[in-house]
Amino acid sequence: MRKLGVMKRIGLKTASLAIFAFALSTLSCWAGEIAAVRNCTWCHGTGAQGYTVAPRLAGQRPQYILSQIRSFHEHTRDNPFSIQYMWGAVASLGPYTARDLANYFASIPPRPANDGNGAWAARGRTIYMEGIPEANIVSCYACHGPNAEGIRDIPRLGGLAYFYIKARLEQWGQGYHSTPGSPMPLVATHLGAEEVEALASYLSFVK
Structure with a gap:
């Protein structure tokens, strides 16, 4: 009986240590993920709604x-x-942390930047929905969806900051790249300054 009591106490201590170790590892994972989120929000905003040069992550496609x-x-x-x-x-x-970050930011409701030039928005919507046939550019709608909500790994554009979209289109036109195989550098080289201005303005207002 005495031996049995000792064995029970050892078993309880072992179980307690195992639970403590599991809890500690879980807390460490949470702390690591919180730190990763904080590292992103230093530039992308505490609500992940973005700043002028750092795009909104909230509501983006994971x-x-x-x-x-x-x-x-x-x-x-x-x-x-x-x-x-x-x-x-x-x-x-x-x-795994990258996946968790992507899912976390995708779950936050996005807010439109509303910082474009309203006078250009109507033209931007026409380009977005119809493309520019004379320049052989298809509609943005074809890939990014009717409300610029994005599809799978194609990004949500609706509501992104005017300055950010304008800068990205200009950079693609200058030969910079993003994802391998992206058609955007080719598309952007056919856009004039006014088309870039119109698209960036329109998209900033899309909810």
Whole structure:
């Protein structure tokens, strides 16, 4: 009986240690994920709604966020801000944390930036919905959806900041890249300054 009592006490202590270790590892994972979120929100805003040069992550397609993290990690997305900030930011980001971040930001309701030029919005909507036939450019709607909500790893454009969309279109036109195989550099080279202005303005107002 005495031996049985000792064995029970040892078993209880072992179980307690196992529960404590599990709880500690869980808390460590949570702490790590909280730190990862905080690292993103330093630039993308505490509500992940973005700033002028850092795009809104809230409501973005999770597949798109993951594809961009991969492009930063592989140095495919090569515009100046990506090289300066994002290449280093994702260098030690593991695949599970990246997935959790993508799902977390996708779950936050997005708010439109509403910072474009209203006078250009109508023309921008026409380009978005109909393309530019004379320049052989198909509608943005064909890939990004009727409300610019994005599809799978094609990004949500609706409500992104005017300055950000304008800068990205200009960078693609200058030869910078993003995801391998993206048609955007080719599309952007056929857009004039007014078309870029119109598209960026219109999309900033889309909810």
